[in-house]
Amino acid sequence: xxxxxxxxxxxxxxxxxxxxxxxTVTEFVLRRSLEQEQATLPGLHPENKRKRTDTxxxxxxxxxxxxxxxxxxxxxAGEEILRRITPLSGVQEAILQRLGLGTNLYRQLEIxxxxx
Numbered sequence: 348x349x350x351x352x353x354x355x356x357x358x359x360x361x362x363x364x365x366x367x368x369x370x371t372v373t374e375f376v377l378r379r380s381l382e383q384e385q386a387t388l389p390g391l392h393p394e395n396k397r398k399r400t401d402t403x404x405x406x407x408x409x410x411x412x413x414x415x416x417x418x419x420x421x422x423x424a425g426e427e428i429l430r431r432i433t434p435l436s437g438v439q440e441a442i443l444q445r446l447g448l449g450t451n452l453y454r455q456l457e458i459x460x461x462x463x
Contacts, residue, residue, distance in 0.1 A: 373446065374405040380445040388445075390438040411438055417456055432457045 350356050378401070381387065387399035391407040400407075420429040432453070435443070440450050 370405045373408065374403070376447070377408065377442065377445050378402055388438060388441060390436075408442055411436075411442060415439070430457050 350359055381401045381403075387401045388403055389399045390396050391400055391403050391411060392398040393410070415433045415435070417433075418431045420431075435450060435453060443450055443453065
């Protein structure tokens with residue numbers, strides 16, 4: 348990415364700072380939830396899927412969602428939209444629940460036969 352103007356540099360700096368804050372808060376909220384319930388999450392270590400952790404990093408959390416995709420198919424006439432989402436695994440659902448997001452929001456992404 349090439350930025351030349353001072354406004355662009357300042358905007359990119361704010362955007363990067365916001366991203367770091369979101370990642371930090373995400374990690375904090377999940378770790379606090381696990382600590383309060385004396386729980387652990389399995390499947391976040393690629394070298395050993397059975398290994399459980401109570402202090403997951405945000406990088407490993409994001410890695411758990413790598414295979415998730417949303418496909419949107421529109422008919423040639425442009426009238427109907429078919430949306431398909433990857434089903435969540437148990438670990439992914441547990442992460443969303445612990446972050447206070449739930450899975451309903453994710454499931455609402457899949458709307459079949461929605462008019463334009």
